Amino acid sequence: MTLSAESLVKIDREIAKYPADQKQSAVMSALRIAQMEKGWLAPETIAFVAKYLEMESIAVYEVASFYNMYDLKPVGKYKITLCTNLPCALSGANDIGGYLKGKLGIGFNETTPDGKYTLKEGECFGACGEAPLFILNNVKMCGSLTPAEVDKILAELE
Amino acid sequence: MEQILLKGLDGDRTWRLADYEKRGGYAALRKIFDEKMTPEQVIDEVKKSALRGRGGAGFPTGLKWSFMPKNYTGAKYLVCNTDEGEPGTFKDRDIMRYNPHMLIEGMIIAAYAMGIPVGYNYIHGEIWEVYERAEEAIDEARAAGYLGNNILGSGFSFQLHNHHGYGAYICGEETALLESIEGKKGQPRFKPPFPASFGLYGKPTTINNTETFASVPWIILNGGEKYQALGKPNNGGTKIFSVSGHVNRPGNYEVSLGTPFAKLLEMAGGMRGGRKLKACIPGGSSMPVLTGEVMMELDMDYDSIAKAGSYLGSGAVIIMDETVCMVKALQRLAYFYYEESCGQCTPCREGTGWMHRMIDRIESGKGRNEDLDLLLNLSDNIQGRTICALGDAAAMPVRSFVKTFRDEFQYHIDHMKCMVPASS
Amino acid sequence: MLEIEIDGKPVSVPQGSTIMDAAGKVGVYVPHFCYHKKLSIAANCRMCLVEVEKAPKPLPACATPVAAGMKVKTHSQLAVQAQKAVMEFLLINHPLDCPICDQGGECQLQDLSVGYGGVESRFEEEKRVVSNKNLGSLISTDMTRCIHCTRCVRFGQEIAGIMELGMGGRGEHSEIMPFVSRTVDSELSGNMIDLCPVGALTSKPFRYSARNWELSRRRSVSPHCSLGTNISIQVRNNRVMRVLPVENEEINECWISDKDRFSYEALNSAERLTKPMIRQGGEWREVDWKVALEYVARGLKDIVSAKGAAAIGALATPHSTLEELHLLQKLMRGIGSENIDFRLRRSDFRVKSEGAPWLGMKISEVSQLDRLLVVGSHLRNDHPLLANRIRQAAKKGLEVSFINPSEDANRISAKHIAAASPDRIAQTLGGVLSALENTSDSKGVAADIAKSLASGKNVGILLGNLATNHPDASAIHVLASKIAARLGAKFGFTGEAANSVGGYLANALPGKSGLDAASMLKDPRHAYLLWNAEVELDCNDPQAALAAMEKAEMVVAFTSFSHKACEYADVMLPIAPFTETSGTFVNAEGRAQSFAGAVSPLQDTRPGWKVLRVLGNMMGVAGFDYEDSKQVLDEIDLSSSRLGNAPDGDCAAAEPVHGLQRVSHVPIYSADSLVRRAPSLQNAALAAAPAAAMNAKLLAKLGIEDGSPVLVRQGEGEVSIHARLDEGLSDDCVAIAAGHSMTSNLGPMFGQIIVERL
Numbered sequence A: 001m002t003l004s005a006e007s008l009v010k011i012d013r014e015i016a017k018y019p020a021d022q023k024q025s026a027v028m029s030a031l032r033i034a035q036m037e038k039g040w041l042a043p044e045t046i047a048f049v050a051k052y053l054e055m056e057s058i059a060v061y062e063v064a065s066f067y068n069m070y071d072l073k074p075v076g077k078y079k080i081t082l083c084t085n086l087p088c089a090l091s092g093a094n095d096i097g098g099y100l101k102g103k104l105g106i107g108f109n110e111t112t113p114d115g116k117y118t119l120k121e122g123e124c125f126g127a128c129g130e131a132p133l134f135i136l137n138n139v140k141m142c143g144s145l146t147p148a149e150v151d152k153i154l155a156e157l158e
Numbered sequence B: 001m002e003q004i005l006l007k008g009l010d011g012d013r014t015w016r017l018a019d020y021e022k023r024g025g026y027a028a029l030r031k032i033f034d035e036k037m038t039p040e041q042v043i044d045e046v047k048k049s050a051l052r053g054r055g056g057a058g059f060p061t062g063l064k065w066s067f068m069p070k071n072y073t074g075a076k077y078l079v080c081n082t083d084e085g086e087p088g089t090f091k092d093r094d095i096m097r098y099n100p101h102m103l104i105e106g107m108i109i110a111a112y113a114m115g116i117p118v119g120y121n122y123i124h125g126e127i128w129e130v131y132e133r134a135e136e137a138i139d140e141a142r143a144a145g146y147l148g149n150n151i152l153g154s155g156f157s158f159q160l161h162n163h164h165g166y167g168a169y170i171c172g173e174e175t176a177l178l179e180s181i182e183g184k185k186g187q188p189r190f191k192p193p194f195p196a197s198f199g200l201y202g203k204p205t206t207i208n209n210t211e212t213f214a215s216v217p218w219i220i221l222n223g224g225e226k227y228q229a230l231g232k233p234n235n236g237g238t239k240i241f242s243v244s245g246h247v248n249r250p251g252n253y254e255v256s257l258g259t260p261f262a263k264l265l266e267m268a269g270g271m272r273g274g275r276k277l278k279a280c281i282p283g284g285s286s287m288p289v290l291t292g293e294v295m296m297e298l299d300m301d302y303d304s305i306a307k308a309g310s311y312l313g314s315g316a317v318i319i320m321d322e323t324v325c326m327v328k329a330l331q332r333l334a335y336f337y338y339e340e341s342c343g344q345c346t347p348c349r350e351g352t353g354w355m356h357r358m359i360d361r362i363e364s365g366k367g368r369n370e371d372l373d374l375l376l377n378l379s380d381n382i383q384g385r386t387i388c389a390l391g392d393a394a395a396m397p398v399r400s401f402v403k404t405f406r407d408e409f410q411y412h413i414d415h416m417k418c419m420v421p422a423s424s
Numbered sequence C: 001m002l003e004i005e006i007d008g009k010p011v012s013v014p015q016g017s018t019i020m021d022a023a024g025k026v027g028v029y030v031p032h033f034c035y036h037k038k039l040s041i042a043a044n045c046r047m048c049l050v051e052v053e054k055a056p057k058p059l060p061a062c063a064t065p066v067a068a069g070m071k072v073k074t075h076s077q078l079a080v081q082a083q084k085a086v087m088e089f090l091l092i093n094h095p096l097d098c099p100i101c102d103q104g105g106e107c108q109l110q111d112l113s114v115g116y117g118g119v120e121s122r123f124e125e126e127k128r129v130v131s132n133k134n135l136g137s138l139i140s141t142d143m144t145r146c147i148h149c150t151r152c153v154r155f156g157q158e159i160a161g162i163m164e165l166g167m168g169g170r171g172e173h174s175e176i177m178p179f180v181s182r183t184v185d186s187e188l189s190g191n192m193i194d195l196c197p198v199g200a201l202t203s204k205p206f207r208y209s210a211r212n213w214e215l216s217r218r219r220s221v222s223p224h225c226s227l228g229t230n231i232s233i234q235v236r237n238n239r240v241m242r243v244l245p246v247e248n249e250e251i252n253e254c255w256i257s258d259k260d261r262f263s264y265e266a267l268n269s270a271e272r273l274t275k276p277m278i279r280q281g282g283e284w285r286e287v288d289w290k291v292a293l294e295y296v297a298r299g300l301k302d303i304v305s306a307k308g309a310a311a312i313g314a315l316a317t318p319h320s321t322l323e324e325l326h327l328l329q330k331l332m333r334g335i336g337s338e339n340i341d342f343r344l345r346r347s348d349f350r351v352k353s354e355g356a357p358w359l360g361m362k363i364s365e366v367s368q369l370d371r372l373l374v375v376g377s378h379l380r381n382d383h384p385l386l387a388n389r390i391r392q393a394a395k396k397g398l399e400v401s402f403i404n405p406s407e408d409a410n411r412i413s414a415k416h417i418a419a420a421s422p423d424r425i426a427q428t429l430g431g432v433l434s435a436l437e438n439t440s441d442s443k444g445v446a447a448d449i450a451k452s453l454a455s456g457k458n459v460g461i462l463l464g465n466l467a468t469n470h471p472d473a474s475a476i477h478v479l480a481s482k483i484a485a486r487l488g489a490k491f492g493f494t495g496e497a498a499n500s501v502g503g504y505l506a507n508a509l510p511g512k513s514g515l516d517a518a519s520m521l522k523d524p525r526h527a528y529l530l531w532n533a534e535v536e537l538d539c540n541d542p543q544a545a546l547a548a549m550e551k552a553e554m555v556v557a558f559t560s561f562s563h564k565a566c567e568y569a570d571v572m573l574p575i576a577p578f579t580e581t582s583g584t585f586v587n588a589e590g591r592a593q594s595f596a597g598a599v600s601p602l603q604d605t606r607p608g609w610k611v612l613r614v615l616g617n618m619m620g621v622a623g624f625d626y627e628d629s630k631q632v633l634d635e636i637d638l639s640s641s642r643l644g645n646a647p648d649g650d651c652a653a654a655e656p657v658h659g660l661q662r663v664s665h666v667p668i669y670s671a672d673s674l675v676r677r678a679p680s681l682q683n684a685a686l687a688a689a690p691a692a693a694m695n696a697k698l699l700a701k702l703g704i705e706d707g708s709p710v711l712v713r714q715g716e717g718e719v720s721i722h723a724r725l726d727e728g729l730s731d732d733c734v735a736i737a738a739g740h741s742m743t744s745n746l747g748p749m750f751g752q753i754i755v756e757r758l
Ligand SMILES: Cc1cc2nc3c(=O)[nH]c(=O)nc-3n(C[C@H](O)[C@H](O)[C@H](O)COP(=O)(O)O)c2cc1C
Pocket: B052, B053, B054, B055, B056, B057, B058, B059, B061, B081, B082, B083, B084, B085, B086, B169, B170, B171, B172, B173, B174, B175, B207, B208, B209, B210, B212, B213, B388, B389, B390, B393
């Protein structure tokens, strides 16, 4: 198990941000970069990151299992994380949640049988002004959602 | 009304360095170097400004800066808290999206004031686009000589890096944030020792919120007194309020501290559908909820809101109209604290789960008569007993919701259903 | 000093103390779970909340620093209410089935909940269930009982020096776990069982075998390494059920190693020899003691008269008691032979110490060193708790350097590591010495080590097992002592076993005309007395040892176990292991610690000193009329003036060898007859089958892949084992464990060797 040269360059760039004896500080970025390449964080991937950063595997696992956005199990090609926290709920997040579930035919924490979509519930993204909203694959924030808007976004992913 | 942080942000590339400079950016930094302001003078201005931390606790910023050891020769760190995750709060994201250089300039000034050579900006995990933009902004600032060695020929050097979070509310807590930068789980540290003596990598560290740092250039440029005068005594300056929920125009509104709530509500377009304001959480979901009536009489500043029994917190104003079931609202919040507890200390780990399950039960019509007093008692047993303030943050909404809207909770228990028609 | 008040009692404590420290000082007990004096402060259980006057909320005693004038109330209404609330939170998700929990009766949660728990649970929701983890052969889990105090995690990180357990997940979903399906393999892992305040981590070998209150406790001393670890032997129905630490801050602190803890399994093993046996006509026959000893006495007398006393040799292990070693040498000398030795794994006896080689300092003084050079020692394997002491000291500023065949730093944060193949250890030491002597600036790791040592105020130099057993041990000894003299450093030997110092004090050594252990085998005797020794495992050169045994006319094996001696011995006599006899071990710092038997001897087993007493009398040797073992002990001069590490002569370093060389250590669970027979230890990861470890360069040169089978030849013998990559070794070394049945066909622990791919 290894990561692509490109990913390693990215990780090295993160390592360089921290004092020379604090490589471990790059673990969050390294896991993010690894996940972006591999789709999820398999135990081998975690062990690789551990070795690369000279950490114990369990210490890396602690990190990977602590933060919400790491996926310790395979997810669909498109991971949709919908914020359902109170401010978003007040602005219709639950309706959009219902709409997404109906449209994809799955519940929260489920993946479509074709492996294309995973639906997740998220906690406050710090963007409540644009509620309701979801993040796509951890990187793209899609706000002010309406059923029509959802249709449009999903259509673009086809 | 005077604006500082969101002023002039209607162009299409306001986040670029050139645009910021056109708006007068980095003039404060130049002023410090040109006028040879000493670090002490900078801290004095910030003290005079009555700037209070915008991250939630409202601690006087100048005072915090003066806690850093002065003659310490080892490494010191400056950390910016852009881990905005308090439900209802979304101001730092906008500062970073549209005005990142103001934060960078504020951090450089802070670093200068405390003699700090290295800083990190911890950016909330879910806002990847902001992280990318922040990386670009740092590159721009570095290329222009604002960051790096010998800034603008002053002899002062400061390196700044972004650190990207990955989804943990608790990392907004400053010591959890430090642990997270150190590459560990974001579990808060027991204090004392405080970060000013034992912070990042065990070195003296100052942590401020994004909005706090971003307010600093204006203070330096215009003077602390002038900043203070924008607000009220002990509540200096302007503050961005993130208004969410049942208003016509949710969004960020920067107003002077002390602005009446009614005025803020009006700026946000008033209540959606003209409905009645039932309740408002004035400072982010962790703060006690207030009734609409109380809220309508309030001025938006730290002291006024505290007097009414809540806190200004992060300035997240969550507006709830009469269609909201308070049991359901609390149910969602209790779940949030249960999910986001770091799990380290007993009262929070066990207590948040217990409360969340009870409220779930009450909401679904399986409440027991003794549950409400038990909930209040549990919040007492959590609050003030934990390592960090997440315990308090989880307890305060429970206590205030149950106390302020007890009849609604009782109704759920008695009738096994909701008293609010068509609640969502 | 700060003056404060705890529950009205005035106490003065140094700046930086916590309320918990202060409370301890006045004997006030503050309830706690996560706090442990040897671990970092986590302050996560919140059980220790106390009231502090003027503080707005209760504060955790374990983490709150005292301030002058502080008034603390540990039992006020506020404090007790806070403690009760925490107890309630801890119990909501904890099973309340103490009667079926293995920790029942010795559970801190159970004990405290009696005082703090509410009568009726207010918790109506469903309890959390957490899956169990397989942590290996030593620790059993019941993770639903875990209260998240993280003592086990901190123990790994801070004491064992390796993080094998972590707390994965977040919030209520947090679980103590290893990474994926790994086990906990540290040599100190069993301490986690003691640290766990509840029944989440319990002893696998002991599990469900007895209840705490059914056990009687006998203080004793661990018979393994040279530390003299204090232990409590816990007994039911005359059977040793388990072993726990006895705290002794000057020796083992509050820890014991896994071999100290779990080796007791061997005591109850089916391999115990329980009857004296004589071989007649190729058949083993059980006889009674009198018959057996008369047979031995007669045989020895015959050999003395036919061949002379020098035809008899005695080999004892350094795990034997002081009394046994003393009587054995007294017997030998009584019949006229000077051929006795207990230094079975040594091969170089050219230079001697002026006294009994010892640590050169108190064990506790190791913690005070600011510079330390460790030469030829797999510390963590050989002396787990000494390694821990050094590990902790290193965190507080001790600079540790190693000269070893591998780069393994024993989980100590080392300043410098000189990885030198065995034949270059003396050379490297020479390099350190000349760097110290020369004012000219020399470079390289030897010079770095010299620089580190020279900058210290309280310097120590320790020679480990590998240095002692090394074929050029004399040169290493001489060089190290010169370095120490130059630096004014403390200088000593870690000592291999429980009585490595005791053997010297008992004079279980060859006299002027006598042969040392190696010579007795190289130059075979007609008869051997083997005291606890399994020669193919306990001697430096198993080939030579076995050959000598096979050739001998008479071999008498005094042993607690039936072992390979069945093939070459004529008499096997069941002597008591340390739990079944009184005795004394003199530890590395020269401290004699006597112990009584914990249980009575198994079947016909007899305490060794009694066996020797009878034999001495039968042989007509004077002075064998002892009434108890104390009288034996009284004959031995234990004065500290008999300790001394200075070499009695000079010795030049040998030339480096050419070609491949073997380097070996004795794996931790192979080191003595007890650990070899403790099934749980044998199933632990540290008891993995010996491999031929080489660095990548050497593997490539030999065309061998990591993990593939290889043929190893040394002297007359060969073994086939697997190759293993060890990047820390130097280019010409193959590390192959000694003391293990799989490698006992090979020759000496060090020397030339041939490795071929299979
Ligand atoms: C549970 C918890 C969450 C917090 N989240 C944030 C946050 O998202 N952003 C923030 O700036 N401060 C947050 N804080 C407050 C910080 O701990 C800290 O007080 C603040 O960053 C200091 O900056 P300031 O003085 O400029 O306000 C949080 C505190 C707690 C206890």
